[in-house]
Amino acid sequence: MTTDVSFEAGARDERALSVWAATLRFLLRNRSVQIGGGLLVLMIAIALLAPLLWTVSPTRLDTAMRLRPPGPDAWMGTDPFGRDVYSRVIYGSRISLLVGLTVAMTAALVGTVLGILAGYIRWLDGILMRVMDGLMAIPAILLAIAMIAVLGAGIGSVIIAITVPEVPRVVRLVRSIVLSVREEPYVEAAVALGTPGHLVMVRHILPNTIAPLLVQGTYICAFAILIESILSFLGAGVPPTIPTWGNIMAEGRIYFQISPWNIFFPATFLALTILSVNVLGDGLRDTLDPRLQRSV
Amino acid sequence: MALYILRRLLAVIPVMLVVAVFVFLLIRLGPGDPAAQLAGDAATAEDIQRIRERLGLHLPIHVQFITWFGNILQGDLGMSIANNRPVSSLILARLEPTLMLTLTTIIFVVLVAVPLGAIAAWNHGRWIDRAVMAFSVLGFSIPVFVLAYILIYVFAMWLGVAPVQGFVSPTDSLYRFFAHIALPVLSLSTIYIALVARITRATVVETLGEDYIRTAYSKGVRDRDILLKHALRNSWVPVVTVIGISIAALIGGVVVTESVYNIPGLGRLTVDAVLASDYPVIQGLILVFSFTYVLINLVVDITYAALDPRIRY
Numbered sequence: 023m024t025t026d027v028s029f030e031a032g033a034r035d036e037r038a039l040s041v042w043a044a045t046l047r048f049l050l051r052n053r054s055v056q057i058g059g060g061l062l063v064l065m066i067a068i069a070l071l072a073p074l075l076w077t078v079s080p081t082r083l084d085t086a087m088r089l090r091p092p093g094p095d096a097w098m099g100t101d102p103f104g105r106d107v108y109s110r111v112i113y114g115s116r117i118s119l120l121v122g123l124t125v126a127m128t129a130a131l132v133g134t135v136l137g138i139l140a141g142y143i144r145w146l147d148g149i150l151m152r153v154m155d156g157l158m159a160i161p162a163i164l165l166a167i168a169m170i171a172v173l174g175a176g177i178g179s180v181i182i183a184i185t186v187p188e189v190p191r192v193v194r195l196v197r198s199i200v201l202s203v204r205e206e207p208y209v210e211a212a213v214a215l216g217t218p219g220h221l222v223m224v225r226h227i228l229p230n231t232i233a234p235l236l237v238q239g240t241y242i243c244a245f246a247i248l249i250e251s252i253l254s255f256l257g258a259g260v261p262p263t264i265p266t267w268g269n270i271m272a273e274g275r276i277y278f279q280i281s282p283w284n285i286f287f288p289a290t291f292l293a294l295t296i297l298s299v300n301v302l303g304d305g306l307r308d309t310l311d312p313r314l315q316r317s318v
Numbered sequence: 319m320a321l322y323i324l325r326r327l328l329a330v331i332p333v334m335l336v337v338a339v340f341v342f343l344l345i346r347l348g349p350g351d352p353a354a355q356l357a358g359d360a361a362t363a364e365d366i367q368r369i370r371e372r373l374g375l376h377l378p379i380h381v382q383f384i385t386w387f388g389n390i391l392q393g394d395l396g397m398s399i400a401n402n403r404p405v406s407s408l409i410l411a412r413l414e415p416t417l418m419l420t421l422t423t424i425i426f427v428v429l430v431a432v433p434l435g436a437i438a439a440w441n442h443g444r445w446i447d448r449a450v451m452a453f454s455v456l457g458f459s460i461p462v463f464v465l466a467y468i469l470i471y472v473f474a475m476w477l478g479v480a481p482v483q484g485f486v487s488p489t490d491s492l493y494r495f496f497a498h499i500a501l502p503v504l505s506l507s508t509i510y511i512a513l514v515a516r517i518t519r520a521t522v523v524e525t526l527g528e529d530y531i532r533t534a535y536s537k538g539v540r541d542r543d544i545l546l547k548h549a550l551r552n553s554w555v556p557v558v559t560v561i562g563i564s565i566a567a568l569i570g571g572v573v574v575t576e577s578v579y580n581i582p583g584l585g586r587l588t589v590d591a592v593l594a595s596d597y598p599v600i601q602g603l604i605l606v607f608s609f610t611y612v613l614i615n616l617v618v619d620i621t622y623a624a625l626d627p628r629i630r631y
Binding site for chain 2: 038073148152153155156157158159160161162164167169170219244248251252255256257258271277278279282285286289291292296297300301304
């Protein structure tokens, strides 16, 4: 008897594993997933290996080396303070990806919790969704800038400031899924069989949100990387002592006419990273969520 | 119809109330005492207390909110901390460049993106369609300020055909207005051209598959008339929707574009206010921008109901 149970559990594990493996294999067949995912993996590798890749410390000042053009000493030139742009750009990938991934995960998590509450508790729905409508009426960059002005500059406050405007979008998505799935016969059946509410939620409703959330999360990640660079560029983001792509560009601004590489190298990395995440998102959307395929 | 308009108008009230409460709480509940910041480093405790009383900060928070909100409803957005002028007059003084930039951008986007999307849809699956889609993916991913610097580099520094910075009012010189606004509009519009072209393409492709299009073909309607009169005319609802919704992102883009091109508009005012911790100006700008966004989408919704007989509410 006991052997039977363990055998069954083992079989189920194997099947669950193969479902994930099959999904992954299915995803990897998509051209956009290949290109976007490949580029993103490369960027993540650069970010992780940054200390090995930079040639000098990204914050080392060398006044004798100000505004040098790209060459063998400094592959991407130097900035107005004589710092090595290549090393700074490599370091900047860490901040961008950290902010992008953290914002996407936090927004997805908070948004899912609120979305489920809104979809399941009727009296809360009205209040919560009005608040979300209000938040969505404030342009995301403005809301982020205002929050930074209040919270003060720093990576933590940048992450909060970018997450808050994104949460309502996730809430709406999750709520709409909960509302439609709630009426499905299999959920009704589970309720009729006396399954407790939280188990219905976790076992039968939550799995339906995974695919759309993954797609939405990817787009949020791209958007967060963009907003972070904009905030830094405007001087209202990560403090200028930390090299981020936006900060490097902000410092190169006044010297743009003499040394455009101070802007163009971080700009290229920024554009490529956002492009890779967006292309990955398009690929995930096309493979995971055929309903969304035609809308955008 | 009248009932629908009334209902939509009423729906604006809770949204703007939430925006107002949020903007109010953000500044009041944030760390740091506004009175202490106003008073400066050399202020004594009595000075700070005096400023606090003058600003009404010693009153209970709901009383503060009601006073503040009442003033806003009368058009009084408070005083700027940085230069001691009414926020509303600061905003009015900077309104023109931003209005001109956004209006020119929206017109340009519609003129370019809708034909682009329609042509792509008409040539569905062919190289021209793939080219438009590739542009749409690229255009959607390139950050506004990156594009802005590429354009400055090519057109202002390399070719020398455009001025780098600044704004000239069209009432002063129409030619110089267009010369100065050309690069900012190009930078700002690319992402929306990408977005609107994508939506137009998707909608027209769908419409072209409808039965009545096949009927039009079979009764011998010319290709051009099928696209312009039958397909495009029935595709405008999603296109106008996406233009309305993307106004929010457009406002964000304006902040960046005005910064890069040194245009003295509301976007620059926002950045200056943040750098100076000028909270009343930040509050005023958020309220004005959000209200504009909500109002535009209200007009978009009402236009549908008024113009499209298929939409019934």
